[in-house]
Amino acid sequence: MLLAALAALTTAAVGTLVAASPARAAGPTASFVKTADWGTGWEGKYTITNGGAGTITSWQVTFTLPTGTTLGSYWDATVSSVGQRHTFTNRSWNGTIASGASVSFGFLATGPGTPTDCLLNGAPCGGTPTSPPTTPPPTTAPPTTPPPTTAPPTTPPPTTPPSGGIPRHALIGYLHASFANGSGYLRMADVPADWDVINLAFGEPTSVTSGDIRFQLCPVTECPGVESETAFIAAIRAKQQQGKKVLLSIGGQNGQVQLTTTAARDAFVRSVSAIIDRYGLNGLDIDFEGHSLYLNPGDTDFRNPTTPVIVHLIAAIRALKQRYGPNLVLTMAPETFFVQLGYQFYGPGPWGGQDPRAGSYLPVIHALRDDLTVLHVQNYNSGPIMGLDNQYHTMGGADFHVAMTDMLLAGFPVAGNPDRRFPALRQDQVAFGAPSSVSAGNGYLAPAGIQSAVSCLVQGLRCGSYTPRSGTNPHLRGLMTWSINWDRYYQWEFSRNHGPYLKSLP
Template sequence: MDPVRRQHGRRIGSWAGAATAALALTVTAIGPASASSASSAASAADVNNASNAGFESGLSGWTCSAGSGTTVSSPVRTGAAALKATPGGQDNARCTQTVAVVPDSTYTLGAWVQGGYAYLGVTGTGTTDVSTWTPDSTTWKQLSTTFRTGPSTTSVTVYTHGWYGQPAYYADDISVQGPDGGGGDDGEQPSVPSAPAGLSVSGTTSSSVSLSWNAVSGATGYSVYRDGTKVTAVTGTSATVTGLSAATSYSFQATATNAAGESVKSAAVTARTTESGDSGGADLPKHAVTGYWQNFNNGATVQKLSDVPSAYDIIAVAFADATTTPGAVTFDLDSAGLNGYTVDQFKADIKAKQAAGKKVIISVGGEKGTVSVADAASATNFANSVHSLMQTYGFDGVDIDLENGLNATYMTQALRALSAKAGPEMILTMAPQTIDMQSTSGSYFQTALNVKDILTVVNMQYYNSGSMLGCDGKVYSQGSVDFLTALACVQLEGGLSPSQVGIGTPASTRAAGSGYVAPSVVNNALDCLTKLTNCGSFKPSKAYPDLRGAMTWSTNWDATAGNSWSSAVGPHVDALP
């Protein structure tokens, strides 16, 4: 083994081109309405002002750049047609429509999208132009935002577009809901939507229940009720209710909402949270610090496990290696590289850390890791071999740090098989690169969601990545508090529980090729996400006080820098709400 090569995320990518996401669109003016007609429209019931909103008349009323748009009969959300727009080259498949509106009025812009990255927005409002977006989705997903027209605005340009180099996106049921501007073809007042069908429980932990339901035609949002009390409102068809008690049964219902009102409640479903020990890491502190310990010497301080500061709650031993058996892994302590550290000392140090309330897990992968779990047989081999390492060394669980791709189907199968062998106390962590968690349809994100009920924490690597998209659709450069918070928001809004999200940063400038931030910046990001304080330009829509904590690469590089990372971040994590 070449010990120098084994380190976190050295893949350096850049999405610098993302800065061109918001492209200017031309607004075609429509003759101004008279004062009397504007007053009449403003007092009338809200309507959908978009024409051919469901693409039932082909592309009539719509213009798509570079011939990128067409209509298809599948997939469709309602009716018999939907828009399919395919980015190509330097074209992002922008489709636009000029919509007549009433001055000084508020409108809700909405659309249902599927497929590749999809953006929805409006220009020419006369006030503040707005947009929203979503990563690629395998099912229909609703986008929604609001805007207000200026005192002389009589038309706006509504647009959808995809992303360069990404697959085609689909759009259906586009709406510009508000006072009748006289140009739409939907003059009907919206009716109260029907109750959501298909409400089901998609996952549970000791403190949360995840729910999903079928989309309701005409709905612009949904509310979730716990034991008859409204607990959250969302725009999509899933939600996670947190702050629950362990081993407790709850009843849940959902309603659909739009401008006309709220539906009756759906049929109720009952969910019981797990016992405190039934989800990975439930006996960890509410907020935890993870550090990677290097089983090799690459110039950082060589450590025994006993040298790792007590600030670290989870110690990930890096790394397990692939064997010649597909999916199987092994671990050999590098005693020679670690100044004669013996296996017996290593095992004794694991027990000592556990006696002090810490968790020690084996990390699989790293930058050069070649472990591949691509079929049922390799999934079984992975589960069996990791479980064997847990029994041999006393590891509490496993960390998935596969930076060269993974198969969501078979990695899910492997982790569930491992959990069945190891029991409910198993710690399961992941350390994906930023690019791996940009979209819920990505294999890493899919795997995390697939095993959410046994997942302890995802500590994304906020380094060696270049610029990335935040949950607000804006581009952020690494090395800032905004990069940490806006990208964490993608995971928090994408379905992970706050207790399953951690911030991963380098312990020193030498620990990564790029993306180092001072410990104070890490602490500011933690404050922003948990308390909405010390934020940069990005501020989450709400606080996430249950955020799990922070991770660093590595305890060895931290020691090289005088343990400046753990001595600053550790106490701060412990003091979070």
């Protein structure tokens, strides 16, 4: 605003400076917005916009936080601090900003206040700080989210992010690494080459709210055939040399994780990083079930979550992404209750009588959509769910897989509100989960039925009574199953059929 005013005054007084003044006014800016505020802390975001004619090759944003406000986790930048003065510098992948383009970084802070005395590459930032209202706006989306009427493809960045080396159509499975279950133990070295992504089940917390995640191999008393940790790590390296990805899956049916505090959030980041580093893993899978995620009363807009367990999980994953860079593989395996049920119900609802867990994964998925590698919803152990045709679909048939997956590929209004539309994910970010056998979970479907669903989604062929609203999806990522161990127990029915089938797709 100051530069614009000076330009106007100069234009009126000295005609020879008219051409120069607009160029200064249209230079680079860094604008700040609070994207979430939960009273004791907040999440902030700076957007650096190149309004000049040339290309910016690197950037630094420096600002001061008021006394009593502490900087927490951050992402998409590095930081150095002297007292309350913090300098954020671009990462290797977001330093270059073409004319008219923008990049952003974010951070968490504990305490009141907003940044002051902002400098971008040593000059005034020129952005106007804004704060979120105490209640989410009824119709207006935040600046980084397309308005509800905008087509979903405008949400992802214009260029496709790296896939993390995952095949175009991938087979993803869970390995019971820390327990035997009824299917028996399977050594990492004995996992067949059909599996492109292997999720280690499970990393679990020391207590529900500690955020301190631990992982260990199955005890020899439960799994007599368990390999040594050295052999386990060597087998992981061998898989990675074959192009496979090995992830830590966090949660599961028994691993309730509630990041209710900033201390739990930070413990989560530290402990998960330690496990990734110890075993040399490619990333993490978020498999929060049960009561891990929920929405507090009044938290009604998935684009602006305020519930601590949601906000802290988003921040923790962003911190991990910032630590490991763009090649960190991030997958999620929510149940339909936490995702597709959000088409009808979201959190406690306007009168507080609904299950607060309904649709509670949606704000996490939405906030991390630019970092998400694959979302593979568990299309099993599910009750009937309404699809985009406004009909209830029941697990165990091809139509259920098609209808549930189509919701992610087409997008949908949350809780029926057309002004709060969950935008579609990219095709390559979407797979679906199915039990590998009749013993692995409710909703088992024989291989022919699974392949009918994939064919319908990918090619528009072999569809049943449900017609996908998303059209054909040739880049659909593939299939996930619980579990590799149960697949072995049933003579590899799932991988023998679907591994080659996925590789044969165009």
